[in-house]
Amino acid sequence: MRGSARKSAEMKMRASPVGAIVFWLIALAQLLRVLLGIEVKAGGVHIPLWVSVLAFVVLGALGIWLWRERRA
Numbered sequence: 001m002r003g004s005a006r007k008s009a010e011m012k013m014r015a016s017p018v019g020a021i022v023f024w025l026i027a028l029a030q031l032l033r034v035l036l037g038i039e040v041k042a043g044g045v046h047i048p049l050w051v052s053v054l055a056f057v058v059l060g061a062l063g064i065w066l067w068r069e070r071r072a
Contacts, residue, residue, distance in 0.1 A: 016070040023063035030056040 030052040033040070040047040 016066045020063040020066040020070075023059045023066065027056045027059035027063065030059065 032038075033052045034049050034056070037049070
């Protein structure tokens with residue numbers, strides 16, 4: 001049982017930085033949308049820029065959280 005728990009912890013340590021980088025890349029895309037003023041429509045509905053600002057903040061924070069988790 002100990003080997004299984006250890007393997008799970010090792011896998012988590014590898015997954016955390018990968019997840020953090022994915023979150024940061026998506027956050028960067030959201031920031032670029034705001035800076036470049038790119039309009040987005042989904043199903044004919046205009047998505048306001050403030051949604052991308054919120055997504056940038058949330059995804060950036062999640063990335064930081066996962067990055068710090070790997071060091072704990």
